[in-house]
Amino acid sequence: MAAYTGMWQQMVKASETSDWQSPALANYATGDALGVINRSLYTDHLNGVVSKGQPLTNPHVTKVDPESNPNTVMISDCGDDSNWVKYKKDGSPFTDAPGGRRSITAEVKKQADGSWRVTRFAVEGVGSC
Structure with missing residues (x-):
């Protein structure tokens, strides 16, 4: 759970x-997840x-695999990005689709060094949760 919430904070x-x-993003995300974040930020x-602002998250674990000594954890969330708003760098408003509550699923995997990182995540459209 710390990797998931840390990813959003970063x-x-x-x-x-x-x-x-x-570089702080790589402390919490890797692979496809890190690629999506980097591309999104680069586009911005x-x-x-x-x-x-900041999104609100309410994550919970939906699956651990294997149960006895997990190396993969699945997380479901209903995040709300209503208060995480985009602006032009000069501070003027940026026309963006309104935020809201969105279903989020994430896969978090234990890495070779023992740390946990989000490897994949999907954010659905507004109103999906």
Whole structure:
């Protein structure tokens, strides 16, 4: 759970400046998950967009595998990004789709060094939870 919540905290921090190269992101995400985050932040950087505020999360574990000594954990969440809003870097409003409650699923895997990182996640559309 710490890897999942840490990933979101670091995404929020990196989105304040659209820092797609933030090394802190790799402490919580790897593989496909890190790629999605980096591409999203890079797109915001290219478009001169930053984010303010913070999403709300309410994650819970839905599956551990294997149960006796897990190396994979599945997490479900109903996140709310209503208060995590994009702005142009000069502070002016950025026309963006309104936020809301979204279903999120994530896979967290134990790494070779013993740490846990989010390897994949999917965020569904507003109103999906």
